[in-house]
Amino acid sequence: MAQAQAHGTPAVPDNGVAAETARNDGIAVEINGERFVHTGDPQMPLLWYLRDVLWLTGTKYGSAHGGSGADLVLVNGRLVSAITQPMAKLAGKSITTVEGLAAEDGALHPLQQAFIDEDAIGCGYCTPGWLMASFDLLRRKPQPGDADIDQLPNSCRCGCQTRVRAAIKRAAAGKAGQA
Amino acid sequence: MSTNPSNGIRLSRRRFLQILAGTAGALVVGVRFAEAGEPPLPAEWLGNDFHGLGAYVRIDSDGNVLIGARDPDTGTGVATALPMIVADELDADWNRVSVVHLGLGVEAGDNGKPRWTYGHQRGGTGDSIPAAWADLRHAGALARWLLTQAAARRLGIAADRLHCEAGTVIAPDGRRVTYGSLVDDASKIDLPQQPPAPKSPQHYTLIGKPVGDANAHAIVTGQARYAIDHNEAEALVAVLLHCPWPDGTLASIDPAPALAVKGVAKVMQLKPDPAQQPGFTVIAPAVAVLAENTWAALEGRDKLKVEWKPGAGATESSVALEQQATALLDDKSTAAPTTRVRDDGDVEKAARHAAVRVDATYYQPWLAHACAESMNCLARVDKDKASLVVPTQAPQQAWAVVQRLTGLAPEQIEIRVPRVGGGYGRRLDHDYVAEAVLLAKAVNKPVRLLWTRGEDLAHDYYRPASAHRISAALDRKRNVTAWNQRVASASALAGRGVPAERLWSSEVSADQLPAGLVPNFRSDWYAQQSALPRGPHRAMPHLANAFAAESFIDEIAHQLREDPLQTRLRLLGEPRGIALKNGGTLDTGRLRNVLQLVADRIGWKNWLRSINGLGIACWAMDGAYVAHAIETSLQNDKLGIERVVCAVDVGRVINPLGLEGQVAGATLDALSTALNLAITTKDGEVQQRDWKSYPLASMALLPDSVETIIVSDDDRPPTGASFLAMPTAAPALANSVFRVSAVRVRRLPLLREFQRLL
Numbered sequence: 020m021a022q023a024q025a026h027g028t029p030a031v032p033d034n035g036v037a038a039e040t041a042r043n044d045g046i047a048v049e050i051n052g053e054r055f056v057h058t059g060d061p062q063m064p065l066l067w068y069l070r071d072v073l074w075l076t077g078t079k080y081g082s083a084h085g086g087s088g089a090d091l092v093l094v095n096g097r098l099v100s101a102i103t104q105p106m107a108k109l110a111g112k113s114i115t116t117v118e119g120l121a122a123e124d125g126a127l128h129p130l131q132q133a134f135i136d137e138d139a140i141g142c143g144y145c146t147p148g149w150l151m152a153s154f155d156l157l158r159r160k161p162q163p164g165d166a167d168i169d170q171l172p173n174s175c176r177c178g179c180q181t182r183v184r185a186a187i188k189r190a191a192a193g194k195a196g197q198a
Numbered sequence: 199m200s201t202n203p204s205n206g207i208r209l210s211r212r213r214f215l216q217i218l219a220g221t222a223g224a225l226v227v228g229v230r231f232a233e234a235g236e237p238p239l240p241a242e243w244l245g246n247d248f249h250g251l252g253a254y255v256r257i258d259s260d261g262n263v264l265i266g267a268r269d270p271d272t273g274t275g276v277a278t279a280l281p282m283i284v285a286d287e288l289d290a291d292w293n294r295v296s297v298v299h300l301g302l303g304v305e306a307g308d309n310g311k312p313r314w315t316y317g318h319q320r321g322g323t324g325d326s327i328p329a330a331w332a333d334l335r336h337a338g339a340l341a342r343w344l345l346t347q348a349a350a351r352r353l354g355i356a357a358d359r360l361h362c363e364a365g366t367v368i369a370p371d372g373r374r375v376t377y378g379s380l381v382d383d384a385s386k387i388d389l390p391q392q393p394p395a396p397k398s399p400q401h402y403t404l405i406g407k408p409v410g411d412a413n414a415h416a417i418v419t420g421q422a423r424y425a426i427d428h429n430e431a432e433a434l435v436a437v438l439l440h441c442p443w444p445d446g447t448l449a450s451i452d453p454a455p456a457l458a459v460k461g462v463a464k465v466m467q468l469k470p471d472p473a474q475q476p477g478f479t480v481i482a483p484a485v486a487v488l489a490e491n492t493w494a495a496l497e498g499r500d501k502l503k504v505e506w507k508p509g510a511g512a513t514e515s516s517v518a519l520e521q522q523a524t525a526l527l528d529d530k531s532t533a534a535p536t537t538r539v540r541d542d543g544d545v546e547k548a549a550r551h552a553a554v555r556v557d558a559t560y561y562q563p564w565l566a567h568a569c570a571e572s573m574n575c576l577a578r579v580d581k582d583k584a585s586l587v588v589p590t591q592a593p594q595q596a597w598a599v600v601q602r603l604t605g606l607a608p609e610q611i612e613i614r615v616p617r618v619g620g621g622y623g624r625r626l627d628h629d630y631v632a633e634a635v636l637l638a639k640a641v642n643k644p645v646r647l648l649w650t651r652g653e654d655l656a657h658d659y660y661r662p663a664s665a666h667r668i669s670a671a672l673d674r675k676r677n678v679t680a681w682n683q684r685v686a687s688a689s690a691l692a693g694r695g696v697p698a699e700r701l702w703s704s705e706v707s708a709d710q711l712p713a714g715l716v717p718n719f720r721s722d723w724y725a726q727q728s729a730l731p732r733g734p735h736r737a738m739p740h741l742a743n744a745f746a747a748e749s750f751i752d753e754i755a756h757q758l759r760e761d762p763l764q765t766r767l768r769l770l771g772e773p774r775g776i777a778l779k780n781g782g783t784l785d786t787g788r789l790r791n792v793l794q795l796v797a798d799r800i801g802w803k804n805w806l807r808s809i810n811g812l813g814i815a816c817w818a819m820d821g822a823y824v825a826h827a828i829e830t831s832l833q834n835d836k837l838g839i840e841r842v843v844c845a846v847d848v849g850r851v852i853n854p855l856g857l858e859g860q861v862a863g864a865t866l867d868a869l870s871t872a873l874n875l876a877i878t879t880k881d882g883e884v885q886q887r888d889w890k891s892y893p894l895a896s897m898a899l900l901p902d903s904v905e906t907i908i909v910s911d912d913d914r915p916p917t918g919a920s921f922l923a924m925p926t927a928a929p930a931l932a933n934s935v936f937r938v939s940a941v942r943v944r945r946l947p948l949l950r951e952f953q954r955l956l
Contacts, residue, residue: 060460063493071435071491076427077420079619080572082651086889089570117420131418138410138855141863142273143417144424144570144619169898176568176620176894177273178866181903182859 046110050075051119061107066090068106069116077117077147088148088173091155092116098155117147120154129195130154130186136195137186141177149173153187162191254284254300254316254334255341261365261378263290266300269330270321270591271413272621273863274920275856278412280330282853286404287338287396289362290377297412302593302613312601312608314594322591322621322736324820324918327852331916335396343394348383349375364403399912406910408855413617424619425589426574426648433576433644434463434488436637437495439502440657441483442883444470445509445729448483452503456487459501461494464641468633475694476731477627478599481657486637492648511729512882516663519726520561523665523686526724527559535684535722537702540779543718545671548680552671556754560668560746561945563876565661565735568892571619572654575634578644579604584611584635589618591625599628603635623734627659652887659733660877662688662726664705666746671718676758678769680718683747688728690738701725704734707780710743711818712751714776714784715769730879737924740819741868744925745932748815749944752933761805762933763797763814788823788909789816792845795907796827799843805937810840813934815926822917823847823909826865826930832938835956837949839869839900839931844923845907849914861923862904868927870895874947 045058050073057068069075069092078101081089085100092101093115101116120128130153133139140146152171160167168184175183189195256264265284271277281297284290300316307313318329342362349367350357352375360367365377399405416422441448453465466486471479485504489495526533549555576587577600584604590596593613600611618625634647649657664687671680689701696703702723713719735741751769755762773787793816805812811832816825829841844861851857874893878885886892932943935952945951 059491060493060497063491067491067493070427071429071493074429075420076423079424079570080426080648081570082889084888084890086651087570087894117418121419127415127418134418135410135414138414138859140273140411140414140417141859142271142570142620143411143413143422143617144273146417147420150418165902169896171897174889174894174896176570176622176867176870178863178870178900179859180866180897180900181862184897184902 046106048106048109048111049113051115057106062105064102065092065094065104065106065109065114066101069101075116075118079144079147081145081148086174087145088152088171089145091148091151091173093151093155098152117150120150128154129193130157130190132195133186133190134183136189137182139179139182139186141175141179145173145175146179149175149179149183153183153190156187157191163187254337255288257377257381259378259381261291261294261376263288263295263365263377264298265290265295266298267412268300268303268316268319269326270319270593270615270618270621270625271299272322272591272618272625274322274326275411275853275860276321276326277617278409278856279327279852280334281412282404282409283330283334284338286402287335288341289364289403291365292404292409294365299616301615302597304594304597304608304611306607306609310607312594312597319594320592321618322623322920323626324920327916327918336393339394339396340389343390344384344387345377345380347387348380352380352383405852406850406854406912409853410855417617422617424571424616425576425587426571426619428576428587428616429646430576430578430644433646434490434641435492435495436486436488436634436645436647437492437499437650438468438484438486438633438647438653439499439504440481440653441506442656443506443509443512443729444482444657444731445511446483447507447509448485449505449507451485451505455501455503456498459489459494459498461490462487462498463490464488465498465502466637466640468636476659477595477629477694477733478602479629479632480636481629481659481731484633486633488637488641488645496650508882509729514729514882515880516564516878519663519688519728520665523663523724523726524559524561526686526726527665527667527684529557533724536725537699537723539702539706539721539723540708540713541720542713542716543680545680545682545718545720548718549669549671549682551673552679553674554672554676554757555669556672556750556757557667557669558750558753558944560666560749562664562742562745563946564663564730564878565871565875566655566658566877566886566892567620567622567624567735568655568894569620569622569624572651573624573630573647573649575631575647576644577631577634577638577647579635579638582606582610585614586612586631586634587614587616588628588631589625590615590628590631591618591621591623595626596628596631599631600635603632604639622736623738624658626734651889655886655888655892656884657731659690659731661735661738661741662690662705662728662732664742666742668746668750670750670754672754672758676760678712678716678754681712681716682720684722684724685743686724686726688726688730688732690732690734692732705739706743707739707819709778709780709784710740711747712769714778715771715786729882730884736867737819737864737921740817740925741928744815744817745872745928745946748817748926748929749932749942752813752929752936753942756936763793763802763805766793766814766816782821784818785823788847789818792816792823792825792847792909795845795909796825796843799845799905799907800827800829800841802827811934811936811938813930813932813937815929815933817925819922819925820917821849822919822922824922824926826923826926828927828930828934830931830934830938837935837938837952841905842869842901842903842927843905843907844927845909846919846922847909847911848917848919848922850912850916851908851910852916854908854910857908857919858906860919861906861908864921864923865904865927866895866900868924869900869931872928872931872946873899873949876947
């Protein structure tokens with residue numbers, strides 16, 4: 020099982036984490052700025068490491084192959100489905116989950132605020148995945164058009180898509196938190 | 199709403215420790231808090247157990263207010279709307295209110311029977327808001343009455359001279375006392391003989407105002423914990439392999455390769471109890487792999503060597519069932535209907551005298567529930583106590599399953615219900631609860647059951663497929679004189695203890711449009727048999743029937759070369775009330791109104807000359823009214839949904855923002871379903887096991903917005919609205935597709951059929 024590393028200095032460069040991996044005979048990863056070492060089955064997908072080992076449950080199970088987008092996370096800044104990522108591939112990688120979107124002091128990311136402003140939530144189960152995909156989109160394209168938003172890989176049975184679209188546009192316009 | 203700003207990681211750690219300590223939150227007066235990290239726990243409950251009303255309100259000395267939401271919120275917004283009703287009656291300051299998901303309220307009643315302490319506890323069935331309107335206003339009023347009494351004593355002023363505002367009692371001389379300072383005194387005041395009267399509606403400050411989702415902050419920060427996110431330190435994770443045939447059996451199993459996987463603890467068999475109705479027992483024979491973590495359990499499951507023996511249902515296929523249905527309804531068929539649901543006037547005579555006749559057959563496929571949060575359950579079963587976390591729409595039914603399998607007394611069963619990741623009727627059945635309880639009992643440890651997506655899609659209580667054959671007769675004045683509708687399907691109620699003569703009632707409604715509007719109206723239902731499990735599904739039976747009926751009205755209009763809006767308005771006639779068979783009244787004026795509203799908004803006057811196609815549909819159900827108007831385009835054989843307008847009339851509106859979300863959500867769900875979704879079977883096996891084969895619509899396929907028009911009528915009580923916008927979206931779409939392409943789609947899913955016909 021993994022142990023949380025009690026280091027007080029987050030954001031250690033990748034190679035530093037990798038070096039530590041070798042010493043501990045585990046897989047060291049950085050998750051939302053904190054460092055963890057996975058010592059279980061290296062083939063365990065990141066999703067189950069987050070959910071079962073760290074009990075970090077914001078990233079949701081959607082299906083065996085991702086697909087619905089409920090388990091989207093950022094690995095070294097790249098949007099991926101957490102269930103498709105074996106821990107063995109992630110040594111030294113920096114991972115951001117929905118729990119890592121807000122600032123240290125709890126201040127919401129503008130996208131999170133925009134989702135609240137637009138009430139862009141159905142049952143809310145797939146919302147973390149929409150947030151991660153939107154976050155990724157806005158970093159690549161700060162002023163996305165409808166065609167860009169159309170490319171989001173998520174799906175939602177509750178039908179939150181039109182409100183998510185409005186939330187992304189609101190965040191892009193810098194109007195999160197405004198009336 | 200009070201928010202909970204806190205560093206995500208730190209919070210999750212704190213929660214981790216709390217769970218390890220065995221207390222996920224404080225247990226106070228029967229309410230365990232669903233979320234750790236809620237605001238500080240206040241001291242007293244008010245209004246506990248008054249005249250059969252449950253306890254919903256708690257206030258602490260700082261004036262923080264906790265309000266319990268009793269009905270499960272599967273994305274319907276009841277965890278916001280119900281507390282709004284209580285908060286308004288309480289005159290609470292909404293900014294100081296936190297919402298708590300209440301678990302099952304149960305205590306020992308007479309003769310070992312349960313007594314439900316919160317009254318109504320069911321979600322996604324359209325009755326949460328009407329039930330809350332009937333009794334939750336009194337719960338809020340009672341709490342306000344107690345606070346006012348306490349203030350009267352403290353200030354030495356008669357209670358009827360005081361008034362309340364945003365968490366404060368105010369005296370005529372301007373003195374103010376906060377709820378927080380009064381709560382201790384108030385909790386010691388004797389309850390009144392009669393429940394205090396709720397407010398007069400003109401004093402509402404919250405009801406009717408737009409309010410965002412009460413759980414929004416927790417959801418966008420990833421802190422909202424669904425049942426699937428609950429854990430116990432000692433719990434084993436169970437994943438299942440169900441028999442592909444619900445009526446099949448296990449032929450052979452070699453558990454050794456699975457047990458060899460590191461972390462796998464046990465391999466077990468589960469069997470349905472044939473004495474139990476669907477939803478009260480395991481859905482199909484299954485093998486469970488229990489392990490220390492999900493990954494090990496899944497690895498073990500992959501290595502299982504299992505052979506299944508097919509049952510009689512293994513000869514079944516959705517193609518054959520469709521052929522059988524259309525054959526049953528063929529005009530040359532002599533098959534008698536199973537039930538004549540309604541027979542007004544004389545359809546045969548009217549048909550003989552018809553100037554024009556119109557006939558069409560529609561076919562709609564099997565559907566899965568496809569909840570975002572797949573079936574799961576956390577169960578701990580001890581000798582004298584069972585504790586569960588269940589993603590259910592109906593905790594009282596879940597209780598019945600646990601009680602039967604454990605034999606425990608009512609109060610020994612604790613069921614927590616956090617926010618639920620979708621329901622749509624799937625979670626009115628509790629097969630997955632039975633599985634978790636059976637496994638937890640057997641291993642004597644808490645069990646965290648998880649259904650993989652494949653199991654979830656391939657083992658469901660499906661919405662049955664149906665064929666509709668409608669024949670209409672029109673006179674020379676172009677009035678519809680006869681409507682003869684015949685439906686063939688495998689009843690969703692079969693095997694559920696419903697008498698044979700009522701099996702039609704999940705498939706058709708005796709009151710569905712245009713019943714009551716056409717002098718000669720007949721509705722026949724033909725039973726089909728199927729081994730595939732069936733059950734309640736969103737807006738059933740309206741979803742299927744509205745598609746057939748509202749498509750058909752357009753076919754009549756086409757035959758008449760008439761604007762289909764005019765055909766509908768002529769059919770509806772003057773605003774009037776028509777008595778329904780099931781009680782209640784169809785108000786044709788309210789239906790005309792929503793129809794006219796969407797027509798005006800979409801620019802229906804351009805219906806004839808628009809290059810794009812305009813389609814329209816309207817429906818009435820459960821005292822509420824809905825209409826859709828949709829504009830589609832066709833470019834290079836590619837359909838595009840350009841605009842969608844929806845108008846609803848639900849009587850009084852509790853939360854217009856929540857209602858807007860429900861309307862947009864149900865519209866998109868209905869479009870997504872109509873465009874692409876179908877469950878098919880071959881050799882008795884469901885063929886869809888992932889999102890690729892059951893593809894919910896992508897963002898690109900769906901409209902950019904749903905323009906929503908809400909008709910608010912404060913003189914009428916509120917109705918449920920979570921699936922109101924389902925039935926009319928697909929026929930409005932099909933009608934607009936016909937306008938833009940001249941292709942009439944009578945078989946769903948639409949995109950596949952459209953491409954075939956184009």
